Amino acid sequence: MNKRSRFIIILVVLAVCFAFLWPSISWYARTPKDQQTLALGSLEKIKDYTVVKAKEESDKLIALAKANPETALDPSYDYLVKAAKKNYKETAKAYKAAGLEAPKTPEVMSVAAVLDSFTGDSALADLRAVIEGKYRDEILAAKKRYNSSVKLGLDLSGGMNVIVHADLDAALASQKKDNEVADEAQFKKDAMAQAIETLTGRIDKFGLTSPVIRQQGEDRIYIEIPGAADSESVNTIIMGKGILNFRLVDENATAAVMNYYRQNGILFNSDGKLLDPSILPADCEVMGFYEKDDYGLDQLVRGAEYIAVKKEIALDGKHVKSAQVSADQTTNQPEVNFVLDSEGAQIFADFTGTHVNERLAIVSDNKIKSAATIRQAINGGQVSLSGGFSVEEAQNIQKVLQTAWLEVPLEVESQQVVGASLGEAAIRQGMNALTWGLATVLVFMILYYLGAGFNAVVAQILNMYIMFSVLSAFNLTLTLSSIAGMILTVGMSVDANVIIFERIKEELKNGKSRAAAVAAGFDNAFWAIMDSNITTFIAAAFLSKLGTGSIQGFAVSLAIGVCSSVFTALVVSRLMFDFNTEVMNRKTMSIGWGVK
């Protein structure tokens, strides 16, 4: 390969690395803290925020237009001016199509002109939609940046992690008491999926910043909550039993609640308490009505976000014995059939008999999963729920009902809580060690290898840059131990340079010219470098397979470092030598004291 194509390859690698690194840079250095908090909130919270914000902004603009219609808008409203211009263009088009002369587009976009561009019945809604869209896009863009940036591990950011063990054998045993289990492996898989889903649902509701919940191995669940969290409440959430029950919907209270919600855009304060408790009768409480979105995540049902239900429980979930999804024989509509035990059947028969044509909600962990109308008194404990839902929704309801009898015992196996200020101290330590480690290594290389040492320095710095960007590209977590891995990589990757330089020195001593010595040095060193790095890589790759965080972080950065150091030593450093030989016409070599 000639120099130019090698140079281009290096530039491409650096550019790709920069692209990977950019989200991390913009998230940590260019996103203000309050934006970060918003972006880390749940989608539900973001939606509430943008709706309220749009309402505030539009009210402000309308008031301003009334008081002072000719005011020019602040540059921060440019997005609105743009939308207004588009509106005017479309209006003009519509007029033209109808053969009429279009009204003139105002030349100066004052407040009034901007607001006037929104016409028709939906003018206010349209205006709000534009403002909402702008805020939403901003926050979602920040969220995206966060998702593709390097995360700080708990030891650096503070926070807590919990490893929960799910006792699948106990779940299987209790299942076998009541029901047949055809496929035990499948049952365990399902039980595990359900345990994770239940935990995710509960933790989401807690409103924590970007919690991580994932399965680890066959029967463990790893939960990580960055920042700081109330460890006691988190434990209660994890260890708490699932609560499933049936409750009557209070239609009047629901209407009042929804009315309040539509007007104010918000129901609860930061503690989850109603802002205005007077809208609700004392025997009711408000809960969100949830459905699954396309990603299988809980989201509030649009248009019927909240439902007020009686505090009194109509039927406890423990009475549900089994549930199946099937299709109605005549309409082929999906339906959920569930069977109650004899005690439950009696309670249910009495209850449904007195509440015909009222709605009954299925409540799971304080979320409403379904609210269906009671058509008639249901006797005998065979209940069928149908109408208005898809097969997927039916399956979701079946899963919710399943939690009644399929309880997977969970046990906290390991828990780690790190204070945020402790994390900060760790960052400082790590950065200090990194800076000093790198600095001493680089100074040593220059002192020992003189001119060639400079090549090694450039290679080292690129090495660190590549390592950070790969960490960013794979969304890996940066921990103190991965910083340790980087520092070690610095030391070890200097090795590749040392092997090459020592070889070149030998060749020079044997009387070879600069160009020949460089070529021979690189050729002879090639396999030594490859073999030694491949074996180190094998060790690092294996280490990264061991489950726990600190070793993993260390091994991953070591593995990345091994790869990038081979690249910088064999390609970057080689190109620098060749450039000096062929372009700068250097005849001699500066590669150590007493070597010419």
Added chain:
Amino acid sequence: MKKIIQFSKFFPVAVVLSAVIIIAGIASVAARGINFGLDFKPGMIEEIKIADAVLEVTYNGTATVSLETSDDGIELVVSGIGEENRTVLIPYSEVSTVSEVAAKINSVNGVSARIKKEASLPKEGLFVNSGSSKNLGEKPLNLFVADENSTVSADDVRDTLKAFDDVDVKEVGAASARSFQIRMGVTGDEGKTLQADANKALTDKFGADKVAFVKSDFIGAQFSQSLIRDSIILVLATLVLIFIYSAIRFHWDFALAAVIAIVHDALIMVSFISFIRMEFSTTTLAAILTIIGYSINATVVILDRVRSDIKVVEAKTFKEILNSALSSTLSRSIITTVTTLFAVLALFFFTTGTIHDFSLALTVGLISGCYSSIFIAGAFILAVRKNQKFQTIAANPNVSQFKAEESDSE
């Protein structure tokens, strides 16, 4: 011509020296056991600080308000519905007493800070319990200052916890910091409530406003068992893979020499860990595995040189070739070890806790790795190939080396 050092002369001494250290190490492990860390020995480690709760902060409103403390000041981040998004900084350079901090916190809409005890701010400022949420709400968040007048000692803490089995308390940092590390072993099921019980005993004794929990770790019995099993499998599998790779690239005796050098380094490190009673945690395990990677690196570079020298160096015996290869790679061996040591020593001097131990173990491992790649691996190959003759190869350098080796060694 380059000077050739007769390394082979030192092989017997080196083998004896290593054997003595390793046997002493094994004896030490057998006699005293290994000081296993939390990862391998289930239980709880907690760091507490005797301090004064001086402020109690609550929030009532619709937004999300979080409070974080750092060495430089307090940061309140306000975001969400009903408030303008903003970040309020209270740097310690601007406030000198608790009431001044309270006044600043109170200036944020909806947030109220109640002064529990007036005090002047120490240099380190205020801190919070690690186990409390940074998001403010009805439940009050306590802000603490270090209690300089406290006389609580490690013995007092130990006394408080004497009802529990297997408790170990030690001071962290200076005595005046009143920071203590508590370590409790756990067997069976009591683990679930161990932490809560211990914390209750502590707050009952010293007062709820007097104890701040800085950090806590808990590992259950089952988890640490599976970790031990995984670790052993991991180390063995790594060794096997390295052996296979080097057997393919070199020859079985070279590969075995490399593996012997690695095992030697691992044993030396375990001996060292046992000698100084260092805690053996997953981080220590990582150090050993790192040295495995590092040592194989060093050994492979030397073996590679031996292999290429077999082709080019005119020599009568394998010993001469080995000495020549070791001599020409010596400066590389030393420089690489020295540079890596620079990096590791930076870790040693700038960090505390597990990473500090980690770097100490690495330092020993690095030196051992450099030494074993020259003397231990060298001694082994020389022992295997003592009788290999080289006339044919010197006469006919085009004969490929694998053929020559096979015909000679079998």
